[in-house]
Amino acid sequence: MKNTAALYKALNERILVLDGAMGTMLQRYKFSEEDYPGERFKDWEYFLKGNNDLLSLTQPQAIEEVHRKYLEADADIIETNTFSGTTIAMADYHMEELVYELNYESAKIARKICDEFTNLNPDKPRFVAGSMGPTNKTASLSPDVNDPGFRAITFDELRLAYKLQAEALLDGGSDILLVETIFDTLNAKAALFAIDEIQEERNIKIPIMVSGTITDASGRTLSGQTAEAFLISISHLNLLSVGLNCALGAKQLTPYLETLSKNSDFFISAYPNAGLPNAFGQYDESPEFMAEQIREYAEKGLINIIGGCCGTTPPHIKAIADLVKDYEPRKISVKI
Numbered sequence: 001m002k003n004t005a006a007l008y009k010a011l012n013e014r015i016l017v018l019d020g021a022m023g024t025m026l027q028r029y030k031f032s033e034e035d036y037p038g039e040r041f042k043d044w045e046y047f048l049k050g051n052n053d054l055l056s057l058t059q060p061q062a063i064e065e066v067h068r069k070y071l072e073a074d075a076d077i078i079e080t081n082t083f084s085g086t087t088i089a090m091a092d093y094h095m096e097e098l099v100y101e102l103n104y105e106s107a108k109i110a111r112k113i114c115d116e117f118t119n120l121n122p123d124k125p126r127f128v129a130g131s132m133g134p135t136n137k138t139a140s141l142s143p144d145v146n147d148p149g150f151r152a153i154t155f156d157e158l159r160l161a162y163k164l165q166a167e168a169l170l171d172g173g174s175d176i177l178l179v180e181t182i183f184d185t186l187n188a189k190a191a192l193f194a195i196d197e198i199q200e201e202r203n204i205k206i207p208i209m210v211s212g213t214i215t216d217a218s219g220r221t222l223s224g225q226t227a228e229a230f231l232i233s234i235s236h237l238n239l240l241s242v243g244l245n246c247a248l249g250a251k252q253l254t255p256y257l258e259t260l261s262k263n264s265d266f267f268i269s270a271y272p273n274a275g276l277p278n279a280f281g282q283y284d285e286s287p288e289f290m291a292e293q294i295r296e297y298a299e300k301g302l303i304n305i306i307g308g309c310c311g312t313t314p315p316h317i318k319a320i321a322d323l324v325k326d327y328e329p330r331k332i333s334v335k336i
Contacts, residue, residue: 001204003175006125007240010076011267011304015324018077018129018271018307019070020317024283026052029062046094054095056081056106063106067113071126073314074321077305078114078126079178080106080169083133086161088153092136099161100168103130107172129176129209130169132162132191138223139186158190159197166195175207181246181309182212183222185233192237207240209305211269213247214256227256231263243269246309249276249285250293257302261330267304268330270297274311283311287319294320298327 010016029035036048038058048054056063063081070078085103087096095102107130114126137153166177177195182188188210199206212230215222221230231242242264244253250272261268272294275285285293290308297303306324308316 001175001206003125003127004205004207007127007175007207010125011329013329015298015303015327015329016076016305017074017317017321017324018269018305019067019075019079020271020308020312020314021310022066022079022081022083023052024311024313025066025069026055026062029059031055031059031062035059048093051084051090051093051095053082053085053090053102053106054093054098056102056109057098060105060109063109064113067110069314070317071113071117073318075307075317076124076126077129077176077307078110079129079131080110080172080174082106082131082165082169083180084136085131085133085168086135086165088135088137088158088161089133099164103165103168104172107169107174111173127175128173129178130166130172130174132165132169132177132179134181134183134187135161138184139190155186155190158187159194162191163194163197166191166198170198170202170206176209176240177206178209178211180209180211182210182230183215185212185221185223185225185230188212188234192234196237205238208237209241209243209269210234210239211243211245211271214244214253215247217252219256227259228263231260235264235266239266241267241269241305243271243303243305245269245271245307246273249273250290250297252276254296254302257297258300261302265332267332268302269305269307270294270303271305271307271309271312273309274316277310285311285316287313287315290316291319291323295323298324301328301330304329304332
């Protein structure tokens with residue numbers, strides 16, 4: 001992992017900025033039912049609209065454009081367009097066979113754009129985070145209220161799916177693997193187990209970011225864990241960072257970030273939504289308002305990595321980047 005030393009150096013010097021929402025940006029293109037399959041998959045017998053990961057193959061110029069806009073907004077870390085890039089999630093579109101290619105090509109696109117910006121300003125290196133979403137199945141909870149013991153997926157099925165995704169993301173040039181939006185920690189543990197297998201097999205150290213999701217004001221994940229329990233559950237690996245994203249706005253995340261920051265020796269990340277969704281599912285927080293909410297994280301020394309989730313755009317990331325450049329990162333002692 002050739003950029004690992006540069007990544008740790010940057011983290012010790014300043015608060016790094018993660019990009020914002022990919023889905024929010026892609027909605028602006030108003031892609032039609034024909035745009036998703038493109039020429040290559042025009043005869044696919046299943047409905048493909050909504051498969052954003054597929055756009056890395058059929059509309060790569062749009063994915064490039066989104067990455068570029070976030071880098072122009074001063075993001076340090078760009079996420080690959082692979083949130084649903086597992087065989088489990090792609091089964092909805094009958095595209096399991098494409099999973100390696102989807103992840104590999106998505107990482108290549110992000111790598112290319114990051115390298116462009118790093119070459120323009122070597123003092124501000126840009127990094128690719130391979131996005132590994134939670135899948136649409138949970139290992140801890142039953143989807144059937146009449147059969148609480150039923151599980152739609154096993155740990156081993158998750159492990160194999162995540163391993164294929166992680167290998168492709170690394171082969172495509174990812175600097176970091178980001179296990180994100182975790183609502184079920186058992187799913188995350190399967191992903192971490194798979195990544196650890198790859199570390200052993202390839203004899204490499206992979207910087208791993210882990211980001212959980214507090215789903216409501218109770219301060220718990222969907223599978224019932226508190227922030228502290230979540231941290232304990234995933235601290236067996238030597239992670240790059242642990243943090244929280246999605247579900248809540250910046251203000252609502254503050255107490256849970258304080259818990260992680262107080263109890264962890266890892267770097268801390270946060271990328272909240274642009275507030276809570278309104279009645280129409282839209283996010284109303286302006287870039288300036290959201291940045292002001294995040295000021296508390298910086299003033300309290302809670303964070304090392306900050307970005308945006310649902311509803312955030314390049315102007316949100318720019319406002320956040322402009323704010324945090326005046327603050328010191330949270331201090332920890334690290335060994336590469």
